Amino acid sequence: MAAIVSRLERASTRAAPRRATADSPALKWTLLTLALGFLLVFLVLPLVAVFAEALRRGVGAYLEAFQDPDTFAAIRLTLIVAASVVPLNLLFGVAAAWAIAKYEFKGKALLTTFIDLPFAVSPVIAGLIYVLIFSAHGWFPPEAQQVLFKPFAAASGWLASQPGFLWLDPLAYWFEQPKIIFHTTGIVFATIFVTFPFVARELIPLMQAQGKDEEYAAVTLGASGWQTFRRVTLPNVKWGLFYGVILCNARAMGEFGAVAVVSGKIRGETTTMPLHIEILYNEYLFVSAFAVASLLALLALVTLVLKSAIEWAHSRRHA
Amino acid sequence: MSVIARNITKTFGAYTALADVSLEVPTGKLVALLGPSGSGKTTLLRIIAGLEFADPGSGRIDFHGQDVTDTPAGRRGVGFVFQHYALFRHMTVAQNIAFGLTVRPRKERPPQAKIDARVKELLKLIQLEDLGGRYPSQLSGGQRQRVALARALAVDPKVLLLDEPFGALDARVRKDLRRWLRHFQREIGVTTIFVTHDQEEALELADEVVVMNNAKIEQVGTPQEVYDQPASPFVIEFLGNVNRFAALGHPLPGAGGDALYVRPHDVDIQRDYKGEHGIRVRIEHVFSAGNYGRLALVRTDNHETIDAEISRARLAELGLRAGEEAWVVFRHIRLFPAEGKFTERDVVADDAAPAVADPGRGI
Amino acid sequence: MSRSSRSVIPGFGLTLGYTLFYLGVIVLIPLGGLFYKTAGMGWDDFTRAAFDPQVVHSYKVSFGAAFAAALLNAVFGLLVAWVLVRYTFPGKRVIDALVDLPFALPTAVAGIALAALYAPNGWIGSWAQPLYADFVASLERLVPAVPWQAFLGNRLAFDLPGIFIALTFIGLPFVVRTVQPVLEEIEPELEEAAATLGATRLQTLRRIIFPAVLPALITGFALSFARAVGEYGSVVFIAGNMPFRSEISPVLIVAKLEAFDYAGATAIATVMLVASFVLLLVINLLQRWTRRHDAA
Secondary structure: OHHHHHHHHHHHHHHOOOOOOOOHHHHHHHHHHHHHHHHHHHHHHHHHHHHHOOOHHHHHHHHHHHHHHHHHHHHHHHHHHHHHHHHHHHHHHHHHHHHHOOOOOOHHHHHHHHHHHHHHHHHHHHHHHHHHHHOOOOOOOOOHHHHHHHHHHHHHHHHHOOOOOOHHHHHHHHHOOOOOOOOOOHHHHHHHHHOOOOOHHHHHHHHHOOOOHHHHHHHHHOOOOHHHHHHHHHHHHHHHHHHHHHHHHHHHHHHOOOHHHHHHHOOOOOOOHHHHHHHHHHOHHHHHHHHHHHHHHHHHHHHHHHHHHHHHHHHHHHO | OEEEEEEEEEOOOOOEEEEEEEEEEEOOEEEEEOOOEEEOHHHHHHHHOOOOOOOOOOOEEEEEEEEOOOOOOOOOEEEEEEEOOOOOOOOOOOOHHHHHHOOOOOOOOHHHHHHHHHHHHHHHHOOOOOOOOOOHHOHHHHHHHHHHHHHHHHHOOEEEEEHHHHHHHOHHHHHHHHHHHHHHHHHHHHEEEEOOHHHHHHHHHHOEEEEOOOOOOEEEEEHHHHOOOOOHHHHHHOOOOOOOEEOOOOOOOOOOOEEEEEHHHHHEEEEEOOOOOOEEEEEEEEEEEOEEEEEEEEOOOOEEEEEEEEEEEEEHOOOOOOOEEEEEEOOOOOEOOOOOOOHHHHHHHHHHHHOOOHHHHHH | OOOOOOOOOOOOOHHHHHHHHHHHHHHHHHHHHHHHHHOOOOOHHHHHHHHHHHHHHHHHHHHHHHHHHHHHHHHHHOOOOOOOOHOOOOOOHHHHOOHHHHHHHHHHHHHHHHHHHHOOOOHHHHHHHHHHHHHHHHHHHHOOOOOHHHOOOOOOOOOHHHHHHHHHHHHHHHHHHHHHHHHHHOHHHHHHHHHOOOOOOHHHHHHHHHHHHHHHHHHHHHHHHHHHHHHHHHHHHOOOOOOOOOOHHHHHHHHHHHHOOOOHHHHHHHHHHHHHHHOOOOOOOHHHHHHHHHHH
């Protein structure tokens, strides 16, 4: 009798049977703790540190950091660079994805690999290659640039002198005195390089996965190439496109190594926000450095929120 | 002839999809391209549509006497229905149907009111009047198929092309839609070509069946013709069930290398038989459901299996059970002499089949 | 265009032409220029510049730290991917989104934040720094044959560990994001089948799940390694950049450029680039392998 009772007791205290695919609670909690601990140390703490350091001396000191005209200039330059780089890489990404996803041709795999190439190149080298070409000791130094761009300088100068085209004046000036290295133009070049694959990489697999049937259907119904792209392809990939653009933008605003090499770090002129952070940091102006850094950290957070929102909306639509 | 394809060859690398294929499709007819996968039927359809092009220097496509070989797909005036519909997923049903009209150059584009009217008309035709505002993802498979058809028809195509139109649907919907398409094609009278691998579908639906195999056309004819007078062993094997006999010689005609076929419904079973064409068989299995009784038979002399199909009345009359033995005679056989002996006459000549025993006792 | 290569969807010539033009101007010609410049140096000049002892030490630091960081990321990346795919817990969506932070956070920001954390007066450095110094010192006492300091440094920030920490941060998402989708794709039926055949949970993990994710894990490791080898922005703030100790190759390239030693910078860059291309090739092959696994 006693034996039976104890067997029953054992049965009742035994844990509920687990599914074959479930881990034991002990294992689950161990793994969860380890993983979250790792993420806490390596992701959360650095992020929190940015804001904590920026606000170390209070909100007043934080805001004071933005009074510096050089900070202002750095923010402005960063915006200009991103506004130049993102549309160019967007256009490229769309063209490349269209060519790769919608047609069959020899060398496609090689082309795809080449598009990924900038991801494998150190940002420092990305800057270096433009220095080798465009600097005073390069193959295409400013004097040569001046000669080559002379006709453009004349043409744009004439155009800028016409009523209503005064806004072309800076362009005419640039063609007359071309500056690439230690100038915004070089920063734009280097940034294009490091953010080169972002849009293309998002779009290519997406467009490939969608196949060509809808485009074929549009074509048999008499749509032109542009109509097919705008009315059939684009609406299907718009979120992927947006996703690529925000990632490209985040990287363009935050690029440091490549830009550091080509900019010459002329304070207030060729310093983007990351370069300005470095200058402030090296001058032991920690609160100012972290204040500017906090803006970029906010940008990163906004990017992540948008990215998750897109993914969430997308997965819900496909559920 | 409204669609003529001449000498079309198409290769993909080392693979030949079409080898010098020619085809004429009469105006207003419903034509099926029938064949197993890889036979080239879809490639032929896509070449007719202008979605694929024949090898350089080969072939020519005419629509209504006009050479369209170099005309891009959008200018050929074809309506193409894709196997998986290819509906624009971000557009409503109505927007999908209207698409072909709205992308016309401004000068040729009908006014919005006209487009709306045409969409309404087509929605009525496909019996989806109330679903114009839905998105493709909110429709059933059969409904999507009809929307794809309406979208193709909206541009008043000269030729309607359908790639495996019922392939992705379940059996019941397929049957309904098949009947509907038949009726509907008759009503609007547009020349229609559809691709299928389902022989039942081709025979039931088409005015003319084009049987394809291995990048070539095997036979063109009405469903009756291709079924009753198959031009090749491939056609007889592909269309419906058939017994093929390996061991030839008495009591069967032919010799080694020839191909001899008997349809199951041309097999008659008798308890006692005194003629010289009978084959002794053992009954392995009797299956009686639906209109026919089906029997699995095994020859007692060489153990070849024979499928037979007889009426249920006859089955009851004979009272056959598994394990019993009986005689089999063939009402109609088809002999394809081995390669080399092969002539056109041999193929079509019905009188080449000698063994028609007891004609009075047909089904 | 010949009739066979003509395509149904318009725009082939335009889009491919523009793609090749842009790729050529931005990427291929400038990169080609670098190799051209190297080729013009002559072999002796090149080897002298590219394999000078200080430079060779920087390669060791760059590749060694990148390898160690990628290894740590492989272990914890697999763990994080497993936790994100298999378990439900509050805040999971936020954590999942946060994994991409190193992609989105500018490297300079990461660099100063990590430097602030691990500096001797930082949140982590203030208590971990003495522990780490003790740890290295006791290693030196216990196994004197190994030059532990040269491998491990003896400070967290502004020394070798700083490089390792920064490279771990920037390489963190790669393993998670390559392993995660593969884990999601594994059908529960596989594990159930293993269970019905009598496998223990551990056997199932080791013999069913691990082989399935292994190609993705190696790919993620390689991606993380490739990214870390070339990293500059986050490292420069936390490494201390001491020659023959904690100087990575990209930092050395910048130093040479600032001294207008273009040939020296180019030689180092060429070695780094060749290494990157080999890595890219390996990654491509790995990804093909992964895909073949998926298809099977």
